[in-house]
Amino acid sequence: MQSVLKLFDFNLFSALDVLLVAFLLYQLYNLIRGTIAANIFIGLALICLLYFVVKALDMKLLTTILGNFMNVGIIAVIVVFQQEIRRFLVLVGRNASLQRNRAWWRYFLGKNEAEKDNYKRIKPIIDACKSMKQTHTGALIVFVKDYDEQIYQTSCEVVDAKISKRLIEAIFQKNGPLHDGAVIISGNKIKSASCILPLTDNSDLPAQFGLRHRAGIGVTEANDATALIVSEETGEISYAKHGRVKMNISFAELEKLLNKDF
Numbered sequence: 396m397q398s399v400l401k402l403f404d405f406n407l408f409s410a411l412d413v414l415l416v417a418f419l420l421y422q423l424y425n426l427i428r429g430t431i432a433a434n435i436f437i438g439l440a441l442i443c444l445l446y447f448v449v450k451a452l453d454m455k456l457l458t459t460i461l462g463n464f465m466n467v468g469i470i471a472v473i474v475v476f477q478q479e480i481r482r483f484l485v486l487v488g489r490n491a492s493l494q495r496n497r498a499w500w501r502y503f504l505g506k507n508e509a510e511k512d513n514y515k516r517i518k519p520i521i522d523a524c525k526s527m528k529q530t531h532t533g534a535l536i537v538f539v540k541d542y543d544e545q546i547y548q549t550s551c552e553v554v555d556a557k558i559s560k561r562l563i564e565a566i567f568q569k570n571g572p573l574h575d576g577a578v579i580i581s582g583n584k585i586k587s588a589s590c591i592l593p594l595t596d597n598s599d600l601p602a603q604f605g606l607r608h609r610a611g612i613g614v615t616e617a618n619d620a621t622a623l624i625v626s627e628e629t630g631e632i633s634y635a636k637h638g639r640v641k642m643n644i645s646f647a648e649l650e651k652l653l654n655k656d657f
């Protein structure tokens with residue numbers, strides 16, 4: 396009974412504490428929404444909630460069982476969510492870095508200057524997509540802010556070249572030796588080509604999505620990356636981020652998305 400009363404021993408800092416925890420949980424949920432990890436997260440959250448309820452109600456047996464589970468739970472959480480934790484830490488680190496934070500550049504340079512600068516990088520990619528859409532050339536382009544050689548170089552051909560429309564078209568040309576797999580772009584460079592990416596195991600995707608789309612979605616689930624997919628079958632352009640995909644997007648929309656994410 397005493398612990399029930401303690402629950403109501405509430406002050407301003409307790410409210411702030413609850414609000415901050417809710418905010419953190421919301422951010423975490425946003426990071427993993429639409430991925431398999433979301434279901435695990437909901438399951439763990441329910442077990443935590445149950446633990447606090449049975450503890451407050453002084454139900455000893457259940458408290459002990461769930462308490463033991465919670466003691467090893469933190470290790471389980473680190474193992475299960477290692478990709479998400481990694482992504483979260485990269486996100487925090489990147490946002491703390493003034494040099495890489497475009498919002499700061501926009502503040503100092505003015506929004507228009509920064510956007511004009513970014514448009515120079517994006518234009519060749521959009522132009523290449525326009526022509527690949529017309530010729531029904533399948534393509535998968537992944538954008539990463541922090542290129543992690545350990546992840547991408549093992550299965551890829553290193554390119555390390557300036558972004559250009561003709562180079563992108565040449566890579567994805569059907570008979571070319573590098574057309575299979577994904578191109579990785581980071582900063583101002585095409586870093587690598589012909590990369591084998593992890594496939595998503597999301598079972599709610601449209602039936603027409605084959606390996607190219609599944610690889611494009613998969614890479615955004617496991618890494619801080621976005622992916623652009625040109626369908627060989629239909630010429631349609633899709634865009635994946637955080638494991639979710641927008642289908643059949645227009646070039647104006649693609650420009651907006653790349654401007655925001657790349």
Ligand SMILES: Nc1ncnc2c1ncn2[C@@H]1O[C@H](COP(=O)(O)OP(=O)(O)OP(=O)(O)O)[C@@H](O)[C@H]1O
Pocket residue numbers: 533534535574575576577590591592593594603604605606607608609610625626627628629
């Ligand atoms: N794990 C992978 N990582 C990167 N690319 C892959 C991977 N698996 C397959 N691909 C690419 O996808 C191509 C096969 O695409 P598939 O036809 O299965 O995809 P799709 O999603 O139906 O796309 P499309 O509409 O272009 O046919 C392969 O030729 C290869 O280039």
